[in-house]
Amino acid sequence: MRLPGLIDPHVHLRDPGHTYKEDWYSGTASALAGGYTCVLAMPNTSPPITDSSSLENILEAAHGKVHCDYGIHVAGTSNNTSTVPALSDKASGLKLYLNDTFGDLRLDGLHIVNSHMSAWPDNRPVLCHAETYMAAAVLMLAVLHRRSVHICHVSRKEEIDLIRAAREQGLAVTCEVTPHHLFMTKSDIDSIKEGRYMVSPRLNTISDQNALWQAIADGVVDCIATDHAPHTLLEKDSRNSPPGFPGLETSLALMLGAVREGRLSMNRLIELMCTNPARIFGLASQQETWIEVDMHEKWEVKASQFYSRCGWSPFEGWQLQGRLKKVVLRNKTVYDRGEVLQHIRSGKNVNQ
Numbered sequence: 001m002r003l004p005g006l007i008d009p010h011v012h013l014r015d016p017g018h019t020y021k022e023d024w025y026s027g028t029a030s031a032l033a034g035g036y037t038c039v040l041a042m043p044n045t046s047p048p049i050t051d052s053s054s055l056e057n058i059l060e061a062a063h064g065k066v067h068c069d070y071g072i073h074v075a076g077t078s079n080n081t082s083t084v085p086a087l088s089d090k091a092s093g094l095k096l097y098l099n100d101t102f103g104d105l106r107l108d109g110l111h112i113v114n115s116h117m118s119a120w121p122d123n124r125p126v127l128c129h130a131e132t133y134m135a136a137a138v139l140m141l142a143v144l145h146r147r148s149v150h151i152c153h154v155s156r157k158e159e160i161d162l163i164r165a166a167r168e169q170g171l172a173v174t175c176e177v178t179p180h181h182l183f184m185t186k187s188d189i190d191s192i193k194e195g196r197y198m199v200s201p202r203l204n205t206i207s208d209q210n211a212l213w214q215a216i217a218d219g220v221v222d223c224i225a226t227d228h229a230p231h232t233l234l235e236k237d238s239r240n241s242p243p244g245f246p247g248l249e250t251s252l253a254l255m256l257g258a259v260r261e262g263r264l265s266m267n268r269l270i271e272l273m274c275t276n277p278a279r280i281f282g283l284a285s286q287q288e289t290w291i292e293v294d295m296h297e298k299w300e301v302k303a304s305q306f307y308s309r310c311g312w313s314p315f316e317g318w319q320l321q322g323r324l325k326k327v328v329l330r331n332k333t334v335y336d337r338g339e340v341l342q343h344i345r346s347g348k349n350v351n352q
């Protein structure tokens with residue numbers, strides 16, 4: 001079966017800074033091997049992407065290494081409220097961290113979030129990591145500034161209920177959920193080795209998970225985003241396990257499984273994994289670009305076979321059904337029968 005190339009609006013590719021976890025080669029190969037022909041990368045690299053020189057550097061780092069199309073989100077900080085808007089055409093969005101995260105980008109105070117929401121052009125996306133009360137705070141600011149806002153990795157019933165109510169009032173709020181929150185709850189923590197289950201937002205309850213599936217059925221969720229956040233096993237198994245799960249190579253098969261079980265239609269999957277992210281982030285449609293999947297093939301998750309450099313998966317050993325066979329990007333076959341064609345690196349920056 002043929003589907004459009006998938007778009008992931010939320011990945012962490014670690015380059016520059018932590019290339020032993022992932023880099024532009026491995027991260028975009030992992031994307032292709034998951035059926036993604038475009039990924040939007042988060043700014044919590046080292047250094048973080050907060051100004052024009054760090055943005056130029058990351059674009060330089062990516063150039064020529066990239067297997068799929070890509071965009072870069074820039075980060076709001078306490079120092080760049082007046083300067084970062086000048087980057088709005090070169091970036092795929094402005095990321096605001098209102099909760100703790102990997103890296104130092106958490107914003108220290110509502111007044112800074114307020115200034116960013118006011119200064120960033122209202123026709124360009126603002127993405128917020130905003131859990132529990134913080135979700136209410138960003139919705140209020142979006143109302144006051146009469147602008148849209150995109151809420152990342154929604155994981156709780158109370159958050160999705162709030163977003164549903166805001167949309168009923170006509171607010172321009174969009175949101176994404178991750179496959180790990182759709183397929184795992186905190187009751188899975190025991191079966192994943194201690195430390196490895198650390199993820200931000202954390203795994204929540206079955207009632208939270210049911211609310212996310214209901215919101216998918218009701219059209220309240222706009223996107224599936226992997227929040228691909230690779231860390232090595234050594235780091236995950238250490239005492240200070242950093243939060244984050246890799247997800248690029250498991251999300252399509254998990255979602256195809258949900259289609260087979262009747263939890264959503266194939267059309268809805270295409271909306272969540274392609275058309276809605278393209279619309280929200282203003283991406284031009286990828287011409288002559290498609291993927292081919294075998295809906296019946298069964299396979300077992302073995303992270304040792306993945307392209308991601310981090311070498312593990314929270315879904316290790318899961319039996320999945322539905323497998324990617326081929327990826328064609330601008331009329332060129334770039335993935336075929338389990339192999340990323342490594343010599344072809346024709347990914348383009350979507351904001352150039």
Ligand code: NCD
Pocket residue numbers: 012044100101102129198199200201227229230242243244245
């Ligand atoms: C992300 C990371 O490792 O960069 N971790 C995670 O658990 N999602 C950070 C983030 O998205 O907050």
Ligand code: ZN
Pocket residue numbers: 010011012042227229
């Ligand atoms: Zn993230």
